[in-house]
Amino acid sequence: MGFRLTPQENSFYDLFAKSASNLVEGSRELTKMLGAGTDERDSIATRMREIEHAADEATHEIIRKVNSSFITPFDREDIHGLASALDDCMDLMDAAVDLIVLYRVGDLPAGVSDQVEVLSRMSELTAEAMPRLRSMKDLSEYWIEINRLENQADQTYRRLLAGLFNGDFGNDAITIMKLKEVVEELEAAADAFESVAHKVESIAVKES
Numbered sequence: 001m002g003f004r005l006t007p008q009e010n011s012f013y014d015l016f017a018k019s020a021s022n023l024v025e026g027s028r029e030l031t032k033m034l035g036a037g038t039d040e041r042d043s044i045a046t047r048m049r050e051i052e053h054a055a056d057e058a059t060h061e062i063i064r065k066v067n068s069s070f071i072t073p074f075d076r077e078d079i080h081g082l083a084s085a086l087d088d089c090m091d092l093m094d095a096a097v098d099l100i101v102l103y104r105v106g107d108l109p110a111g112v113s114d115q116v117e118v119l120s121r122m123s124e125l126t127a128e129a130m131p132r133l134r135s136m137k138d139l140s141e142y143w144i145e146i147n148r149l150e151n152q153a154d155q156t157y158r159r160l161l162a163g164l165f166n167g168d169f170g171n172d173a174i175t176i177m178k179l180k181e182v183v184e185e186l187e188a189a190a191d192a193f194e195s196v197a198h199k200v201e202s203i204a205v206k207e208s
């Protein structure tokens with residue numbers, strides 16, 4: 001009697017899709033933060049923490065599944081790596097929201113909205129890509145576009161840093177330091193999304 005692979009595989013794919021859906025929700029809260037008044041930011045941060053906790057649980061669920069499964073759809077190391085990379089994306093977006101609240105940041109530079117827009121698109125593309133792991137088909141457009149978006153994020157990040165240090169957003173050193181940390185977390189989140197895409201590409205190449 002042969003092993004029944006499909007139920008095991010479907011459960012892993014569903015878990016990855018669940019994990020990525022949290023990224024979309026997180027990016028929505030991050031977007032809300034842009035236009036929120038100071039009094040609204042606390043509730044957004046609270047919601048963001050709830051999503052981050054849900055993302056952590058989704059990651060733990062994947063790891064528990066790996067550890068308890070005799071058969072996995074692809075290498076255990078790759079499953080661990082992809083789950084961890086998805087979690088990193090959520091953690092970094094959550095950190096950016098948290099810093100905005102903790103540092104009592106005032107108006108955010110216009111370039112921050114460009115960073116967040118890129119992260120929102122990356123979240124959507126990642127969520128769309130996860131179900132395609134079942135067939136390992138039609139994934140190349142995903143990682144190519146993520147790579148393009150990450151390059152765009154890099155350019156925005158460099159412009160923001162230049163603006164901060166050139167005094168475009170004021171000359172108060174403390175404010176500059178606060179804003180710098182926020183934009184750095186957002187840049188790190190873009191890098192994390194690219195890491196997810198690289199892992200997906202590696203898995204697809206191995207399984208093709």
